[in-house]
Amino acid sequence: MSLEFTLLHTDDRSNARLGRIDTPHGPIHTPAFAPVGTQATVKALDPRDLQEVGAELILANTYHLYLRPGADVVAEMGGLHRFMGWRGPILTDSGGFQVFSLAENRIVSDDGVVFRSHIDGSQHTFTPESVVQIQEQLGADIIMCLDECAEPHDRAYNEAALARTHAWAARCQAAQRRDDQALFGIVQGGIFADLRRQSAEFLVGLGFPGYAIGGLSVGERKPDMYDMLDVTVPLLPAGKPRYLMGVGAPEDLLEAVARGVDLFDCVLPTRLARNAALFTRQGRLNIRNAQFERDPAPIEAGCGCYTCQHFSRAYLRHLFKAKEILAARLATIHNVHFLLALMGDMRQAIEAGTFDAFKAEFLSAYPIIPHDIRAANRERRKSQSSR
Amino acid sequence: MSLEFTLLHTDDRSNARLGRIDTPHGPIHTPAFAPVGTQATVKALDPRDLQEVGAELILANTYHLYLRPGADVVAEMGGLHRFMGWRGPILTDSGGFQVFSLAENRIVSDDGVVFRSHIDGSQHTFTPESVVQIQEQLGADIIMCLDECAEPHDRAYNEAALARTHAWAARCQAAQRRDDQALFGIVQGGIFADLRRQSAEFLVGLGFPGYAIGGLSVGERKPDMYDMLDVTVPLLPAGKPRYLMGVGAPEDLLEAVARGVDLFDCVLPTRLARNAALFTRQGRLNIRNAQFERDPAPIEAGCGCYTCQHFSRAYLRHLFKAKEILAARLATIHNVHFLLALMGDMRQAIEAGTFDAFKAEFLSAYPIIPHDIRAANRERRKSQSSR
Numbered sequence: 001m002s003l004e005f006t007l008l009h010t011d012d013r014s015n016a017r018l019g020r021i022d023t024p025h026g027p028i029h030t031p032a033f034a035p036v037g038t039q040a041t042v043k044a045l046d047p048r049d050l051q052e053v054g055a056e057l058i059l060a061n062t063y064h065l066y067l068r069p070g071a072d073v074v075a076e077m078g079g080l081h082r083f084m085g086w087r088g089p090i091l092t093d094s095g096g097f098q099v100f101s102l103a104e105n106r107i108v109s110d111d112g113v114v115f116r117s118h119i120d121g122s123q124h125t126f127t128p129e130s131v132v133q134i135q136e137q138l139g140a141d142i143i144m145c146l147d148e149c150a151e152p153h154d155r156a157y158n159e160a161a162l163a164r165t166h167a168w169a170a171r172c173q174a175a176q177r178r179d180d181q182a183l184f185g186i187v188q189g190g191i192f193a194d195l196r197r198q199s200a201e202f203l204v205g206l207g208f209p210g211y212a213i214g215g216l217s218v219g220e221r222k223p224d225m226y227d228m229l230d231v232t233v234p235l236l237p238a239g240k241p242r243y244l245m246g247v248g249a250p251e252d253l254l255e256a257v258a259r260g261v262d263l264f265d266c267v268l269p270t271r272l273a274r275n276a277a278l279f280t281r282q283g284r285l286n287i288r289n290a291q292f293e294r295d296p297a298p299i300e301a302g303c304g305c306y307t308c309q310h311f312s313r314a315y316l317r318h319l320f321k322a323k324e325i326l327a328a329r330l331a332t333i334h335n336v337h338f339l340l341a342l343m344g345d346m347r348q349a350i351e352a353g354t355f356d357a358f359k360a361e362f363l364s365a366y367p368i369i370p371h372d373i374r375a376a377n378r379e380r381r382k383s384q385s386s387r
Numbered sequence: 388m389s390l391e392f393t394l395l396h397t398d399d400r401s402n403a404r405l406g407r408i409d410t411p412h413g414p415i416h417t418p419a420f421a422p423v424g425t426q427a428t429v430k431a432l433d434p435r436d437l438q439e440v441g442a443e444l445i446l447a448n449t450y451h452l453y454l455r456p457g458a459d460v461v462a463e464m465g466g467l468h469r470f471m472g473w474r475g476p477i478l479t480d481s482g483g484f485q486v487f488s489l490a491e492n493r494i495v496s497d498d499g500v501v502f503r504s505h506i507d508g509s510q511h512t513f514t515p516e517s518v519v520q521i522q523e524q525l526g527a528d529i530i531m532c533l534d535e536c537a538e539p540h541d542r543a544y545n546e547a548a549l550a551r552t553h554a555w556a557a558r559c560q561a562a563q564r565r566d567d568q569a570l571f572g573i574v575q576g577g578i579f580a581d582l583r584r585q586s587a588e589f590l591v592g593l594g595f596p597g598y599a600i601g602g603l604s605v606g607e608r609k610p611d612m613y614d615m616l617d618v619t620v621p622l623l624p625a626g627k628p629r630y631l632m633g634v635g636a637p638e639d640l641l642e643a644v645a646r647g648v649d650l651f652d653c654v655l656p657t658r659l660a661r662n663a664a665l666f667t668r669q670g671r672l673n674i675r676n677a678q679f680e681r682d683p684a685p686i687e688a689g690c691g692c693y694t695c696q697h698f699s700r701a702y703l704r705h706l707f708k709a710k711e712i713l714a715a716r717l718a719t720i721h722n723v724h725f726l727l728a729l730m731g732d733m734r735q736a737i738e739a740g741t742f743d744a745f746k747a748e749f750l751s752a753y754p755i756i757p758h759d760i761r762a763a764n765r766e767r768r769k770s771q772s773s774r
Contacts, residue, residue, distance in 0.1 A: 084702065312464060319428060322456075326428045
């Protein structure tokens with residue numbers, strides 16, 4: 001058995017669930033957040049850091065690793081776990097998202113996608129069969145079907161893309177050879193409720209050990225994302241894990257957990273950290289600001305992360321101003337720890353039956369940055385090297 | 388007492404010495420190498436990394452910290468140890484070397500040096516009194532006198548600079564207020580034996596708790612460096628530590644220890660690491676090379692560092708090719724560990740009476756890269772941000 005999901009508890013007043021996913025590389029306590037290790041490293045962290053901040057599952061990007069160092073190199077080095085020194089569960093995406101956001105000159109057909117590498121312009125083809133094979137070479141515990149990521153507001157494009165995504169899902173299933181990896185289907189359909197319903201029903205019909213919800217990470221307003229979760233999640237089987245791809249803002253994690261999502265991944269905490277934006281329960285602070293020049297306090301009082309236990313805001317500000325490498329690491333440790341501690345608090349609240357109150361209290365203190373489509377698209381264009 | 392030096396053993400067949408320096412922040416077992424933390428961080432490492440690789444003493448640069456974040460900020464944050472989270476011994480230089488290599492538009496007079504910041508062009512003055520005061524604000528365990536770093540082959544310049552350096556040393560001594568810091572004098576004199584002798588004798592006459600040997604780190608051939616050590620070291624009191632500034636190539640560490648030097652600092656291991664050049668006992672390897680693409684071996688078999696214990700050459704090559712931040716950290720851990728392990732081996736060999744054999748064996752396997760003055764000057768010009 002590649003993966004076993006145990007539903008431990010469902011909240012009375014919301015759809016929040018407490019669960020555990022057992023994988024060949026250990027358990028994932030859900031709801032869980034997976035830091036993103038695009039190129040076989042969560043940027044600026046080593047595997048010991050990841051363990052210390054409480055990570056159980058990490059994500060790596062098939063597109064990037066296929067291009068560099070090559071899936072065959074990773075396989076020859078003993079697979080992704082051994083290659084990157086991370087012995088816990090790993091999830092790889094299918095590469096679809098990057099092909100549709102990052103690669104150049106892509107040509108989509110029913111067979112697959114021909115694209116040019118963003119690194120050197122070389123031409124490559126991804127088919128449902130090839131991305132399964134690549135992910136089998138990488139060796140993650142959870143792998144994903146190839147999907148076509150359409151612009152979420154374009155009805156006609158979403159209809160056409162969905163047909164392909166569904167056909168590809170069946171072909172991915174058929175292509176799977178290894179029996180120690182769990183292949184997830186990906187629900188698509190943009191911001192269209194009927195397409196989301198159709199997608200969920202089709203994929204559930206195929207029968208996967210878990211279901212992802214794609215296409216909600218960038219480019220659409222938060223209310224649309226929440227609406228699509230309201231439509232999609234109830235159609236997914238209670239006994240399988242549900243994974244919302246590419247979402248990691250604290251308020252979105254709370255709202256999605258409340259709607260029954262179990263797994264998340266996002267570059268947000270790591271990317272923000274490298275840009276000196278640090279999470280606190282009262283909102284983000286930009287540690288470069290002059291107000292922190294002589295501030296002896298940690299980023300957040302009471303935080304248990306290595307950074308907050310040992311260093312002041314004044315020191316972190318100095319490291320960022322002086323462009324020191326350590327700045328990225330200490331900031332990343334804090335931001336990832338922050339989200340993983342938030343997930344832990346959510347799990348505790350679900351178990352205690354106080355999730356609703358926890359969510360309301362958190363959101364009352366945390367100022368939500370309004371989601372702006374143009375800002376999201378700018379971010380998407382900037383994200384040249386990671387999902 | 389700011390510092391106590393205990394001479395434990397002197398080698399029979401060389402001038403190599405085993406000793407211990409006790410500081411307010413713990414012991415330094417000599418001969419010792421100090422990694423360089425220019426801007427209050429050894430680039431890419433945190434204090435726990437430093438402890439793990441076996442560092443006891445680290446160096447920080449007065450010039451850099453004076454300019455950013457400012458010695459008053461560091462003092463207000465509780466001093467350098469607390470600011471950077473390093474609780475072991477720290478040495479700060481006087482800033483002289485950077486003023487003469489890095490700053491712009493400098494004007495030297497007998498009173499001190501007026502210079503412009505390499506960061507923002509602002510004008511500043513260092514006097515013997517002010518650099519002592521700045522170092523008292525920073526709060527290192529070992530602090531240095533202001534010296535004038537002359538071009539080592541220019542006789543006339545070295546004569547004039549030496550007169551100033553000597554006068555400044557006396558003024559630094561008189562300016563010292565804190566009694567928990569050890570102020571070292573710096574022997575200068577370029578490659579001129581009589582000037583070196585004159586300098587050593589003058590400074591020993593003033594009476595310092597330790598003596599540095601400056602001006603031998605860049606720009607001169609190795610034989611000249613060794614000759615100057617042969618001239619200088621015998622004139623320094625056996626009961627005080629001797630510190631060769633800015634030297635860190637493995638062969639130079641061995642040759643200088645053989646001549647009776649106790650302390651070293653150098654950016655070499657950290658800077659090489661960031662450029663993918665990794666130490667092994669068979670010489671440096673450039674981990675970017677294609678030959679390492681599928682190499683499952685660690686950087687060096689048998690190495691006890693975190694990097695070699697967990698990661699392959701193939702993975703390190705991938706991190707460097709993919710420009711990942713983790714590359715710098717893992718490579719730096721290895722290179723610093725390599726030099727500190729070499730120092731540990733030297734101490735063991737001195738204690739066992741086998742230093743000569745150890746040195747010969749090491750040097751027979753380690754290919755020495757000939758020191759080229761133009762290359763050294765190129766490196767010096769490139770070192771825009773660190774000693």
